[in-house]
Amino acid sequence: MLEQTMSNVKVVEGSEAVALAVKGCRPEVISAYPISPQTHIVEWLARMMANGEMDTEYVRVESEFSAASVISGSSAAGSRSYTASSSQGLLLMTEVLYCSAGMRLPFVITGVNRALSAPITIQIDHQDTISLRDSGVIQFYVESSQEVYDTHIAAFKIAEDPQILLPVMVCMDGWILTHSYERINFIEQEKIDSFLPPFRPANFLDVNNPKAWGSYSEENVLMEFKYSVQQAMQYGKKRITEIFAELARITGRDHGGLIEAYRTEDAEVILLAMGSVVGTIKEAVDELRSIGKKVGLVKIRCYRPFPHEDIWEAIKAAKVVAVMDANFSMGSEGALGMDLKSKLCGMRDTPLVFDFIAGLGGREINVKTVRRIVEKAEEMLNKGLPLSESYWVDLNPEILP
Amino acid sequence: MYSLNQRFDNMEIPEDEHMTAGHVACAGCGASLSMRLALKGLGKPTALVVPACCWGIIPGAWPQTAMEVPFFNTAFMTTGAVISGLKAAYRRRGMDDVCVVGWAGDGGTYDIGIQALSGAAERNEDVIYVCYDNEAYMNTGVQRSGGTPLGAWTSTTPAKAPKSEPKKDMDEIMIAHRIPYIATATAAYPHDLIAKFKKARSMRGMRYIHILSACPPGWKTPENMSIEIMRLAVLSNIFPLYEVENSEVFRQTVIPDEVEPVNNYLRSQGRFKHLTQEDIQVYQREVTTRFERLKERFDRIAV
Ligand SMILES: Cc1ncc(C[n+]2csc(CCOP(=O)(O)OP(=O)(O)O)c2C)c(N)n1
Ligand code: SF4
Ligand SMILES: [Mg+2]
Numbered sequence: 001m002l003e004q005t006m007s008n009v010k011v012v013e014g015s016e017a018v019a020l021a022v023k024g025c026r027p028e029v030i031s032a033y034p035i036s037p038q039t040h041i042v043e044w045l046a047r048m049m050a051n052g053e054m055d056t057e058y059v060r061v062e063s064e065f066s067a068a069s070v071i072s073g074s075s076a077a078g079s080r081s082y083t084a085s086s087s088q089g090l091l092l093m094t095e096v097l098y099c100s101a102g103m104r105l106p107f108v109i110t111g112v113n114r115a116l117s118a119p120i121t122i123q124i125d126h127q128d129t130i131s132l133r134d135s136g137v138i139q140f141y142v143e144s145s146q147e148v149y150d151t152h153i154a155a156f157k158i159a160e161d162p163q164i165l166l167p168v169m170v171c172m173d174g175w176i177l178t179h180s181y182e183r184i185n186f187i188e189q190e191k192i193d194s195f196l197p198p199f200r201p202a203n204f205l206d207v208n209n210p211k212a213w214g215s216y217s218e219e220n221v222l223m224e225f226k227y228s229v230q231q232a233m234q235y236g237k238k239r240i241t242e243i244f245a246e247l248a249r250i251t252g253r254d255h256g257g258l259i260e261a262y263r264t265e266d267a268e269v270i271l272l273a274m275g276s277v278v279g280t281i282k283e284a285v286d287e288l289r290s291i292g293k294k295v296g297l298v299k300i301r302c303y304r305p306f307p308h309e310d311i312w313e314a315i316k317a318a319k320v321v322a323v324m325d326a327n328f329s330m331g332s333e334g335a336l337g338m339d340l341k342s343k344l345c346g347m348r349d350t351p352l353v354f355d356f357i358a359g360l361g362g363r364e365i366n367v368k369t370v371r372r373i374v375e376k377a378e379e380m381l382n383k384g385l386p387l388s389e390s391y392w393v394d395l396n397p398e399i400l401p
Numbered sequence: 402m403y404s405l406n407q408r409f410d411n412m413e414i415p416e417d418e419h420m421t422a423g424h425v426a427c428a429g430c431g432a433s434l435s436m437r438l439a440l441k442g443l444g445k446p447t448a449l450v451v452p453a454c455c456w457g458i459i460p461g462a463w464p465q466t467a468m469e470v471p472f473f474n475t476a477f478m479t480t481g482a483v484i485s486g487l488k489a490a491y492r493r494r495g496m497d498d499v500c501v502v503g504w505a506g507d508g509g510t511y512d513i514g515i516q517a518l519s520g521a522a523e524r525n526e527d528v529i530y531v532c533y534d535n536e537a538y539m540n541t542g543v544q545r546s547g548g549t550p551l552g553a554w555t556s557t558t559p560a561k562a563p564k565s566e567p568k569k570d571m572d573e574i575m576i577a578h579r580i581p582y583i584a585t586a587t588a589a590y591p592h593d594l595i596a597k598f599k600k601a602r603s604m605r606g607m608r609y610i611h612i613l614s615a616c617p618p619g620w621k622t623p624e625n626m627s628i629e630i631m632r633l634a635v636l637s638n639i640f641p642l643y644e645v646e647n648s649e650v651f652r653q654t655v656i657p658d659e660v661e662p663v664n665n666y667l668r669s670q671g672r673f674k675h676l677t678q679e680d681i682q683v684y685q686r687e688v689t690t691r692f693e694r695l696k697e698r699f700d701r702i703a704v
Contacts, residue, residue, distance in 0.1 A: 034538050034541040035541060039556070043544070050559040062511075062512035062547060063478060063512060088453065088477060092478070117476065118474065120457055
């Protein structure tokens with residue numbers, strides 16, 4: 001028994017964990033185009049292909065525009081399909097992703113988080129995937145490689161749910177997760193197979209039952225098409241929670257539902273964040289708790305659809321929510337801050353919400369950074385002032401123009 | 402008169418430098434040497450547009466740069482279009498003397514940038530487009546591109562299943578665009594490379610220069626072998642050096658004394674290590690056939 005369990009544990013690179021999850025899901029078509037820090041994922045898959053470990057069409061395309069387009073074609077033909085990208089590559093997919101969500105194509109993409117040009121960089125933040133938040137693609141963010149492994153397996157099932165049928169993007173921080181090694185518990189193939197049966201959708205480009213996809217539409221129907229995507233998103237909240245729970249029962253690992261509330265019970269200050277930084281925040285929360293501070297954390301696992309009901313349950317008793325955004329909407333504020341504020345607006349007795357911009361372009365966030373954010377939030381709270389502009393953490397004024 | 406161990410003693414290389422020391426290319430990088438020589442041929446005023454590729458990194462990180470000409474980092478697929486816009490503005494602003502040069506890798510040319518390049522060529526934009534070709538996506542760690550040769554190992558075409566398609570014939574694609582000037586070059590023949598850039602600068606309209614650039618980490622070769630390997634590519638007709646004007650006049654500019662077998666070129670590089678003797682024969686046939694097709698056109702002009 002013990003032996004059997006041990007054989008499913010291995011220390012692997014985060015990218016290999018993704019590739020192994022994808023392999024376990026038996027995709028029929030994969031497209032691949034390189035971009036740092038996503039490349040190791042498609043290289044692992046290429047190696048598995050060359051070793052005869054996978055029975056998949058592997059298309060080495062000439063751009064991300066084609067990477068997304070290849071899987072929109074293969075998905076329309078009713079095949080489980082996958083690709084991965086990052087940063088500039090994800091932006092180049094944008095048009096195709098909107099089209100694919102509109103045509104309800106349930107492929108899965110790993111979005112390896114990296115900042116956007118200019119200036120060019122390979123360092124991480126969430127600007128790339130956040131820029132795709134309005135496209136109709138479901139987005140998950142993960143904290144660890146174990147979570148990225150498990151979430152990919154859930155992702156295909158969620159995407160392919162007959163009432164959802166939307167592309168799913170699993171967002172993971174570049175380098176920190178893709179290139180580090182972690183002990184991973186793998187799920188036995190038979191268990192994956194019974195959790196995720198082959199994808200055979202009712203609708204596909206069927207020559208025996210010809211239908212037109214994405215046909216020209218106008219003011220009489222276009223709104224309904226768009227609304228139906230929103231309905232799928234809303235319905236998705238329930239199904240995603242169920243599917244995560246179903247997988248947790250199989251694996252014995254519960255990463256939470258749409259969110260994970262960490263030590264929020266009696267918390268006065270709650271941090272809200274997503275991605276690998278959450279591990280650091282948990283440590284900071286533990287430290288602060290040990291000196292008697294009532295601090296907690298809400299980790300967002302599912303960003304689209306936005307789980308404001310669950311967030312509300314976790315934060316409603318707090319005094320202040322310090323949102324940590326690794327992105328920025330130029331001319332406004334961070335996306336998570338905006339999302340949360342818009343949902344709280346009009347409600348009574350809500351905590352104050354302050355938006356902190358931290359970690360752009362790989363700027364380090366350590367436990368001390370988190371403590372400074374908590375202190376700043378407390379200071380604003382004590383002054384009774386709402387922080388109307390986002391607060392940029394650790395800016396170096398010396399190099400500003 | 403060209404052979405492998407030949408010395409070029411009295412070669413005239415302009416002394417002006419438009420690129421400084423302290424850049425961050427790997428030792429033995431064919432691409433950095435090619436730029437240095439190309440700028441010597443081009444002179445000033447010149448403006449460079451470079452998409453994502455090793456050359457986007459080579460000048461160094463902000464606030465440093467090794468470049469002494471303006472240098473615009475652009476998105477990966479955009480080079481052909483950005484140089485068109487840059488030239489249009491220089492023209493409008495009375496700076497038509499600026500030579501606008503797009504400088505992209507094989508990934509940025511054969512693959513993701515081909516649409517913008519083809520558009521610029523079809524419009525006969527007054528620009529120079531350079532493809533420095535190291536035959537893979539090197540900056541991201543050696544993935545295959547449309548410019549990767551048949552049989553090569555890359556990280557997405559592992560040795561167990563190396564690239565099964567031949568290299569895309571980008572030169573023929575450009576020839577089909579019927580633009581004023583097309584040339585192939587390599588830093589292993591510096592006088593030839595510089596002469597081609599000088600000539601390109603003196604012309605108007607779309608000019609395309611294809612440079613073979615050795616890449617020690619990507620080709621799995623020792624750093625001190627780059628020049629010899631690029632020479633072997635020329636001497637074995639894998640990468641013949643020639644120029645084409647208006648898709649009509651073809652001229653071979655470096656004619657080997659004796660054609661080397663492809664074997665020596667392939668065996669010099671780790672990326673071809675897994676090839677069998679049979680594979681190499683297939684390779685030889687491919688190279689010979691392609692060269693014969695090209696040679697017919699050289700010969701026709703020679704008459
Ligand atoms: C749209 C987009 N996709 C992918 C990348 C990642 N990327 C940056 S450089 C590079 C490789 C470039 O290859 P090539 O053009 O052959 O130049 P080399 O690095 O080999 O010199 C890639 C894939 C990017 N920056 N933008
Ligand atoms: S990887 Fe190759 S092309 Fe890039 S800098 Fe190094 S030698 Fe030059
Ligand atoms: Mg290249």
